Amino acid sequence: MNINELREHLCSEYPDLCPLFSVEFGDGVLVVEAKRLHDAASDLRDLGFDRLGMVTAVDTGDEFELVYRLQSREMHAGIFVKARVPRDTASIASVTDLWPAANWQEREVYDLFGITFEGHPDLRRILLTDDWVGHPLRKDYEDDRIIRRPDYI
Amino acid sequence: MTEQTIVNIGPSHPSTHGVCRVVVTLDGEIVTHAEPIIGHLHRGIEKMAENRTYLQVVPLTDRLDYVGSMYANWAYCRAVERLAGIRVPERAEYIRVIVCELQRIASHMMGIGSTGADTGAFTAFMYAFAQRDHVVELFEALCGARLTYNYVRPGGVSMDLPEGWVEQCRAFTAQHPSAMLELDRLLFGNVIARARLKGVGVLSADDAVAWGASGPTARGSGVDWDLRRDDPYSVYPRFDFQVPLGENGDSYDRARIRLWECVESCKIIDQALDQLEPGLVKAEGLPRLLAPRPGDAYDHIESARGSLGVYLVSDGTPRPYRMKVRSPAFCNLALLPLLAEGHTLSDLVVILGSLDPVFGEVDR
Numbered sequence: 001m002n003i004n005e006l007r008e009h010l011c012s013e014y015p016d017l018c019p020l021f022s023v024e025f026g027d028g029v030l031v032v033e034a035k036r037l038h039d040a041a042s043d044l045r046d047l048g049f050d051r052l053g054m055v056t057a058v059d060t061g062d063e064f065e066l067v068y069r070l071q072s073r074e075m076h077a078g079i080f081v082k083a084r085v086p087r088d089t090a091s092i093a094s095v096t097d098l099w100p101a102a103n104w105q106e107r108e109v110y111d112l113f114g115i116t117f118e119g120h121p122d123l124r125r126i127l128l129t130d131d132w133v134g135h136p137l138r139k140d141y142e143d144d145r146i147i148r149r150p151d152y153i
Numbered sequence: 154m155t156e157q158t159i160v161n162i163g164p165s166h167p168s169t170h171g172v173c174r175v176v177v178t179l180d181g182e183i184v185t186h187a188e189p190i191i192g193h194l195h196r197g198i199e200k201m202a203e204n205r206t207y208l209q210v211v212p213l214t215d216r217l218d219y220v221g222s223m224y225a226n227w228a229y230c231r232a233v234e235r236l237a238g239i240r241v242p243e244r245a246e247y248i249r250v251i252v253c254e255l256q257r258i259a260s261h262m263m264g265i266g267s268t269g270a271d272t273g274a275f276t277a278f279m280y281a282f283a284q285r286d287h288v289v290e291l292f293e294a295l296c297g298a299r300l301t302y303n304y305v306r307p308g309g310v311s312m313d314l315p316e317g318w319v320e321q322c323r324a325f326t327a328q329h330p331s332a333m334l335e336l337d338r339l340l341f342g343n344v345i346a347r348a349r350l351k352g353v354g355v356l357s358a359d360d361a362v363a364w365g366a367s368g369p370t371a372r373g374s375g376v377d378w379d380l381r382r383d384d385p386y387s388v389y390p391r392f393d394f395q396v397p398l399g400e401n402g403d404s405y406d407r408a409r410i411r412l413w414e415c416v417e418s419c420k421i422i423d424q425a426l427d428q429l430e431p432g433l434v435k436a437e438g439l440p441r442l443l444a445p446r447p448g449d450a451y452d453h454i455e456s457a458r459g460s461l462g463v464y465l466v467s468d469g470t471p472r473p474y475r476m477k478v479r480s481p482a483f484c485n486l487a488l489l490p491l492l493a494e495g496h497t498l499s500d501l502v503v504i505l506g507s508l509d510p511v512f513g514e515v516d517r
Contacts, residue, residue, distance in 0.1 A: 101363065
C-alpha cells in the first residue's frame with residue numbers, strides 16, 4: 001500500500017486522525033497530542049498496524065518528542081506517530097498493553113531520556129546500572145568522559 | 154514444590170553468546186522465571202554518533218552487530234541517503250546486496266554453529282565455521298577487514314570489487330548449498346540435537362508479532378515477513394528467492410531455517426553476480442562533509458537477525474542530531490522470559506542460542 005492509499009484508508013476509518021497525518025521523506029507521520037497518544041495508537045492497531053517496530057525519543061531542547069514506528073504486515077506499510085511532552089513533566093501513557101514489544105523499548109527510553117511511561121508494568125533502567133545518575137541522551141547531560149570532537153569546518 | 158532457588162548466569166559464560174547476565178529463578182531444575190540483565194556492552198553508540206560527522210559514524214555502526222557489520226553499515230547509509238537525497242549507483246546497490254547476502258551466510262554460520270556447540274555437537278560448529286571463514290576471507294580481500302568492514306558508505310561502497318573476486322565468490326556459492334545439506338544431516342539429523350531442540354522454547358506466531366520479533370525468530374514461528382520481499386529495498390525486487398518458514402516455532406525451527414536462508418542467499422548472490430554491470434561504485438559529487446537538510450528519516454533492512462532500522466534526525470549541521478538504532482537482537486531477546494518459563498536450566502542455554510543475539514547490537 002502506498003502512502004496515498006494509506007492516507008485514504010486512515011481518513012475513511014478514523015476521520016479525526018486525518019488532519020494530523022502528513023508525509024515526510026516518503027513516510028507517513030501522525031502527530032498527536034501526548035494525552036491522545038494511547039487512543040491514536042489503539043486506533044492504528046485496530047486499523048491493521050500489528051507490529052510496534054520502534055519506540056524512541058528526541059531531545060528537541062525545550063521538549064521531548066516521542067517517536068513510535070508502527071508496521072502493518074497486511075497493508076505492507078509503516079507509519080510514524082509522534083507526540084511531544086514537556087521536559088519538566090516528561091510523562092506519557094505506556095503502550096505495553098497494546099504491544100508487549102513496547103516493554104523493553106519504553107524501558108530504554110526511560111533509561112536514556114528519563115521519560116516516564118504511565119501504566120508500564122516494570123519501569124526500570126535497562127542498559128545502564130540502577131545507580132546511574134542522569135539520562136545520557138538528554139542534550140544537557142554532562143559527563144567528564146565526553147570529549148567534544150573538533151569541528152572540521 | 155521445592156524451595157525456589159535464584160541462580161545467576163553470566164555475564165561471562167560461554168553459553169550466553171556474549172556478555173549477558175540471566176537471573177534465573179528455579180524450582181528444582183525447572184525455570185520459573187528468567188530475566189536477562191543487559192547493558193554490559195553498552196558503549197553509548199547513539200550518544201557518540203551525536204559527536205561525530207556523518208561519515209565518522211560509519212565505523213561506529215560496525216561495532217553494533219559485530220558478526221554482521223555490513224548490515225548496520227547499510228542500514229545507517231540508507232538513512233543518511235534518504236535524509237540527504239543521495240542517489241546510489243546501480244553497481245553499488247548490487248555490490249551491497251552481494252556483500253549483505255554473504256554477510257547473512259557468515260552470521261548464520263555463527264548462529265547455527267553455536268547452536269551445535271550448545272547442544273554438544275561441536276563438529277557442526279567446526280563445519281559451520283569453515284564456511285564462515287570462506288566468507289570472511291572474501292571480505293578481507295574486499296576491504297582488508299575480517300570483522301569491522303566499514304565498507305558500505307553513504308552514496309555507495311568504499312571501493313570496487315578487486316580483480317578475481319567475482320570468481321572467488323562464485324566458487325564459494327557453488328559449494329555452499331551442498332555443504333549446507335551436509336550440515337543439515339550432521340546437526341539437524343542428529344538424534345541428540347533433535348532431542349535438545351525440538352519442542353523447546355515454543356513461540357506462537359501471535360506472540361512473535363506482538364513482541365516485535367523479526368527475522369528467523371519470527372519466521373521460525375511461521376510469521377511470513379521478510380523485508381527483502383515485503384517492503385522491498387535496493388535491487389531485491391529483481392531477484393527470485395524463497396523465504397523459508399518454520400512450522401512449530403521451537404528452537405529447532407528457528408535454528409534450521411537459518412540454514413535454508415543461507416541456501417537462498419546463495420541464489421540471490423548468483424543472480425546478482427549475473428546481473429552485475431560495470432559502473433560507478435559511489436555517487437559522484439558528494440561533499441566531503443555531509444550536512445543534510447533538517448528533518449528526520451528512518452530506513453530499515455532485513456539483517457541476519459531481523460528488521461534492523463536506523464532513525465536519524467538532522468538539524469542541518471554536519472553531525473547527526475540524534476541517531477537511533479532499532480535493534481532486532483534487542484527486541485528478540487525480550488522474548489527470553491516468555492520462552493524459557495517451564496523449561497529446564499540446560500534448555501535455557503539452547504533457547505538463548507536459538508534467538509541468536511549479538512550483544513553489541515542489544516546493548517549498543
